[in-house]
Each structure stands twice: as structure tokens, then as C-alpha cells.
Amino acid sequence: MGRAKIPRKSTNIDMTAMCDVAFLLLSFFILATKQKPPEAVTVAAPTSVSSKAAPEKSILITLTKEGKVFLMLGEDTKKKEIIEDINTTRALGLTPGELSKLNKMSFIGMPLGKLKALVNLAEALPPDRLEGIPIRDSANNELVYWLRSVTNAYAGTDQTKLQEILLVKGDAEALYPDFKSIKAAFKKNELFKFKIVTNSESAPVGSELYNVNKLGTKATEVK
Amino acid sequence: MAEMDTSSGGGHKKGPGVKKPKKLSTRVDLTPMVDLGFLLITFFVFTTTMSKPTAMNMNEPKDDPDQQLKVKNSGAMTILLGKDNQVYYYMGVLTADGASEQFKSSSLKEIRQVILDKKKATPMGDLMYIIKADTQSKFGNAIDILDEMQINTIPPGHYAEVDINEVEQMLIQKTEEANGIK
Secondary structure (H helix, E strand, O other), X not given: OOOOOOOOOOOOOOOHHHHHHHHHHHHHHHHHOOOOOOOOOOOOOOEEOOOOEOOOOOEEEEEOOOOOEEEEEOOOOOHXXXXXXXXXXXXXXXXXXXXHXXXXXXXXOOOHHHHHHHHOOOOOOOXXXXXXXXXXXXXXXXXXXXXXXXXXXXXXXXXXXXXXXXXXXXXXOOEHHHHHHHHHHHHHOOOOEEEEEEEEOOOOOOOHHHHHHHHOOOOOOOO | OOOOOOOOOOOOOXXXXXXXXXXXXXXXXXXXXXXHHHHHHHHHHHHHHHOXXXXXXXXXXXXXXXXXXXXXXXXXXXEEEOOOOEEEEEEOOOOOOOHHHHOEEEEOOOHHHHHHHHHHHOOHHHOEEEEEEOOOOEHHHHHHHHHHHHXXXXXXXXXXXXXXXXXXXXXXXXXXXXXXXX
């Protein structure tokens, strides 16, 4: 008897379809992810188990490792009003042209006294060549003035909304007294609530929070 | 006449010496391209989810001397932060002669158990953690301790950040000298 012929099939599979899928997904992810706004100052934020996402639009105070403080008034905050307010309250004497230049800067990181000179530079200085907003001297903590202008600009609006967007992002290696000066600046302006930007981490296995999360009950939120 | 053609495997011959042009397949092996595609997908997926910052709420008390919070001695635990990621703690109030015994060294890892033990041993109404950071301590450490409160589900209002005083600073300094921490 002749053996039944088993047709030899090729092991090659047509990869075209799979390739299509792969690149479709790739393009989807690239387009769907929101581009992170370029950060003027990069800091390594500490980690925390808090799971709330940081708000997109924010008034961000960044504290670098070296203790420099930068203020970022987001585009969709009342940036213009804040800048105009500090110009009048601190008598900086900036011209409308200088004000609009300052408005275009992505971050503020210089003493008020040098603001005028630095705004008029042809090219904005990178953050590592700026000295930051002076905060160490408690009698002349300039962040107090900036935050005062922020509260002035948001006066009459819902204060809980302002609390939502006030962020402090500090480098984990920054010294604590600098953070204390920032806190003092908030307090002087009667701002008692703000948020600290952290990188998320999961609750350690076996800890109380881990058990609470596992049980599905709502964790006691730190307020 | 007895010669046999052994050169070709199949197909019909056009004739001796006429070479058949080889038909090349237009198919390309797409496997490496698929690999690359998925590699990029995984890369994008991971990098985007990793960099999502979260926010931690901070509530500062008003500096009002009339509204100083009274803390029961038995329920208070003070956590002190020193330089070089050192953590110290003591229970209750420091007494003049027993300070060196009360004052204990710990680390960011060990402090969790101490916090937890204190939480279990104290009735909730009396529980209070006082966090004091030294001038040499890092911002990250202070956040770590606040985070530790969240990890151990200490309800808000049962812990607070307080300024360090001279006695404590001195004790930290002494301990650091004894332990050789620069």
C-alpha cells in the first residue's frame, strides 16, 4: 500500500497582518499619550503612596537639589494678572513690552531686583545659570511677594480651586529648611493648603494601607 | 546518448544550456519588523505610565498661639529627622535626666514598625505623632515620613510637622557624633 501523502506545509506565517497591528498600536499610543510639557527645571521628586494624579494646570514651585526656587505660572493660569500685580505691588517699573516678555518666559527664577535686566536679555538664561527666587532670608522671602500676587489675582474666585493648583515639587535631596521657607511663604499669604508633587509607588506588601486597599474599602485619605 | 540531466530539480527544460531565470519571491520576512513594532509599543507604554506624577496634600495649621494643640504625654511620639537619612524618635516628653534613654536611633525602614506599635498601644484619641526635621535633613525624608503615616493609615489630624528645638538638635548632634555620621 502506498502511504498517504502528507502535504508538507511551510512553517512561514504571513507576518504582514501582525506587522500592521503592531504599528497601528504603536501609532495609537504615540498619538494618544499627552506630551509632557517640557520641564524647565528637572528635579527628582520623592515617592509616596498617594495615588491622586497631580493637576495638569498648576502654579508650580520647584525646589532644586541646590536649593534654588523656580516659579512656573502655567499658561492657563492667570499668569498675566499675576505678573501685572507684582509689577505694581513691588514697584518693579516694567514697561508693557517687558511685561509681555516676562509673560512668555516659562519660569521665573530670579530675584525681583534682577528681573528687569534678565527679561531684557536676548536669550533667556537656562535655569542652572539663574539664582532662583531668594527664600532663605525670612525677612526678605521673595516667594511671599509672588504668592501674594497669586492670591491677589485669584481673589474673589473659588479658593478651593486655587488650592487645587498650588503645587510644590521638590527634589528629594533638597534640604528641609528650604522647604520650610516655602511653607512659610504660603502661610504668610494665608494659604494653608497646597499639594506636593511626588512619584507614585505602591503600598508596601503587608502594611496597613496595603490591607485596606486589598479589602476594597476606601483608604483613609490624608487631607 | 546515455547522459542524464541531473542538474535541475524540476520544471520543464527549455533545452540544454538555456538557463531559466530564477523567480524571486516578493515576500519579505516581516518577523523582525513585528518584533521592532512591539518593542516600541512596550517601550512607549512603560515610559508613559511611569512618569505620571501624583500629588500629596499638605495642610498647614494656622500659627495661632491661642489654639495650640494639647497632646497627651502618653500618646505622643516624636520622630526626628537628621542628616544622612537618619531617623530618631522618642515617646512622650523628653525629661532632663532620662533624655539619653528616651532618645532612640532608627532608620526609615525600621520606623514603620515603631509607628505601628505605637498606634496599636495607644487609644486613637490620644495618638499623636510629631514630626520634626533638623536643619540638615532632606526634604525627601520629611515626605517619606509623611508617607509613612499614610502607609500606616494614621488618620489626618494625628500627626503634625513641628519646628525642632535646641535640646533635640543637640541630642541629634550628640548621637551623630557617637555613631560617626558626618
